[in-house]
Amino acid sequence: MIKKIQLPLQTANLVVGFMVWVLISSLLPFITEDIAIAPEKLAIVTAVPVVLGSILRMPLGYYANVFGARIIFMISFILLLFPVFYISETSSFTGLIIGGTFLGIGGAVFSVGVTSLPKYYPKEKHGLVNGIYGMGNIGTAVSTFAAPVIATQIGWSATVKLYLILLLIFAVLNFIFGDKAEVKSKAPMIEQIKGVYKNEKLWFFSLFYFITFGSFVAFTVFLPNFLVTYFDLEKVDAGMRTAGFIVVATLLRPVGGWLADKFQPLFLLMGSFAGLTLAAIILAFSPGIGLYTVGSILIASMAGIGNGVIFKLVPFYFNKQAGIVNGIVSMMGGLGGFFPPLLLATIHSMTGSYSIGFMAFSQVALVSLVLVVWLYYMDRLSLSKEVFDSTGQGILVTNSDGKIVSVNPAFTRLTGYSEEEVVGNNPNVLSSGRQTKDFYAKMWNKIGEVGHWQGEIWNRRKDGREYLELLTINAVKNSAGDVERYVGTFSDITPSPKEGDRS
Template identity: 70%
Template sequence: MGDMMAKKFQLPLQTFNLILGFMVWVILSSLLSYIKQDIPIPADRLALVTAIPVVLGSILRIPFGYYANVIGSRLVFMISFILLLFPVYYISEANSLSDLIIGGIFLGIGGAVFSVGVTSIPKYFPKEKHGLVNGIYGLGNAGTAISTFAAPVLADRYGWSTTIKLYLILLLVFVVINFFLGDRKEKRMKTPLMKEIKAVYKNEKLWLFSMFYFITFGLFVALTVFLPNFLVTNFELTRVDAGIRTAGFIVLCTLMRPVGGWLGDKFKPNYLLMIVFAGLTLSSILLAFSPSIRLYTVGCLSIALCAGIGNGVIFKLVPQYFSKQAGTVNGIVSMMGGLGGFFPPLILSAIHSITGQYSIGFMALSQVALASLILVLWMHYTDKLKVSDEVFRSTGQGILVTDAAGVIKSINPAFTVLTGLTEKEALNQKPSILKSGKQSRAFYDEMWNNIRTSGQWQGEIWNRRKNGEEYLQLLTINTVRDESGDVVRYVGSFSDITPHN
């Protein structure tokens, strides 16, 4: 009974763990406008301070995802929260830019815990629900919204240093909660990390998913850390107003994540990703024209909508393609998403310092989103070709494909089994190499006359194997034409129907 209760608690428990991790992860960006009143920070270093936590938070996702399989999510979460006590306290006592950077690096542990849940949670649910449950777990992104909204309110009343110390209490509470409610008997896998990496690093799907998540989650993180300061300086909003608007962006993006996972369970994920990247392309173009605050809000919320759905869809795809190495692949993909949040704020800041505007940066973003749309289209059609190739190679019927002149250009493994001829022996030959001599010339004339007039023929025919044995086959020949109606190839499929006494 205790084990059953522990399993039922895992989705809500790990989701709240992620909320806390992300709350801690964005402490600096949430309170930067308050901190810089006490600690001098050069304008060109502001983006660096907010981006620093993203680095370790991204890189650690690979080992965190792996060790979630090795020692279980309960221990990984507990150890993470204990380790976070030190940088949180250190930052609360910071009095220099160096203190903020050093402490900020280790705040990354809060962002790294993301890969723990996406590895652990699917163990408790059937495959057809993986998109939805990973999407629900992804609601933990709301932790960034909670900090972005609540931290400035608390800092107004108690000061930024005391506000940060309050996070220490939350961390200790969650260490205790995980100790008692975490699943001690979670299913574990102990394949060496390098062996798992070697098994997946040549798979192009890994790097495509990484790029897609680099953009969708990267946009979420980037705008989360970029918007509070940008809205204050560019549109002259109050700090609290900017925090509320940023929180709205975060909430919408976060709520769309389980929607994206649920849609991924119901519809073809590739089609959904096409819509996502088309939407991101158009939204980024809108932001590139530096519109009014109203249109800027529309562009940002459109990005939140598309990025949130994309985040959910991608983590529906990962366990679908990498069931045995889900922990490591989740770590690599989510690491790339985290790094996607590191670079845009720095690039936007650098472009602004050179040109005085952000338009070029957003236009570049639109081009990256457009490139991703093209890659999704490519992935979709290569998947279809792969399925066709698998059917071609796995079917029990012998298949040969000829060009318009009747020269064999392709055969499947069943062709070799049925005829004894290898691919090397059959290619660039004519099907007449199989003739037994039992059919008359008139038989073949009638057969080809039917093929020319109706485009196909089916019937019984005696042929000869490589070893000279004659056998009766049921043969179907179909004509393939191009758009102009010209014959481009013939496809023959056959099976052995020789009567046996």
């Protein structure tokens, strides 16, 4: 029973964490009526919670493996009581910065669930499970929509205090229903980091999540105030539109995870980054509210799908180090939400336009698309090399002139020659002398006519022993029809001494 409720419980935990995380940005139009904040500092106030919410993701992902999700969620909610209360009582810009910094704990809890929940499900469901958990992002929509509505009735300070009750309730729920028997790992953090930091896929996934989740967070904290100041919308209307953006991104996250369980995840990422590139270009032309809405919804859609896909890829490639890798990748995603609002605000203050910032975002998304394509083909090459190295048949590859360019480990086992000894030589280094020139002439004529040949041939090992092999030679041609290389595969079919006697 306890194990079955972990997915809904931890998803609800994430909802609450994200509700608290965007507390200031959701209520900023109300807060600025009581606290004087210079226009150029507004972006700092909304971006500050993202910093700690990003940096803490790595240790929280690690400690979720060490102590279990129950303890980490419970402690996080208790710690959040202090900055929430502090913000409700503050009357200064400095107070908002101090309290906002520690609100980051609410965003950091994301890495707890993505580390814990895959332990309860088979690998083929990890994409969907992490996608469902990621729907906890909806917490940002809840705050963005509900907080302004409540604040119009009871004021922003009293609205902030209501979050204290919510945090206490969920601390108790985790104490009662959290899984005390969750499987734990106590490998030292430094050892885990050493085990993954040289893997380029870690940094690729970090960059991809920096863009997809970063764009989600950036628009979440950027839109409420932007829509009010740039389009002169009412505060509640701006909150509802921002909530719509969040809902779209959140609902499509499990869709992205589910699709990644069914199809090639890297193809889906290519589509996500192509969509983000197009959407950012639309926004760069400073359209009216109609086209701006279309561009924003496209960003929400592509970011949501991309977020779901990435957290399918992490446990797939880093099964044993999922905790620390989830923490690093999700930390980079959080930081991705920190820089865009500051960049947009700085560019706007210098140029009076947001266009350059959106165009820069489109170029970063385009570069990410190129990198995903490159990663896909590197994966294909890696897979081909694994097959090449692990097959039991000997394989030698020559160029069009018949010089050996590569051999596999099975070749070395069967012939006794290492790769260094044969690369650059002609395959006749293996010749036993039993076959006539006419035999080889007919063989190459056949290859020239039909592109392949198969037959039995006697060759000689490095130690001088002869052996009979079943050899297949295939000509590999380019798109123009010219032979680029020849690939020979062979197996040792030398008869045993008794079989030889009988023959």
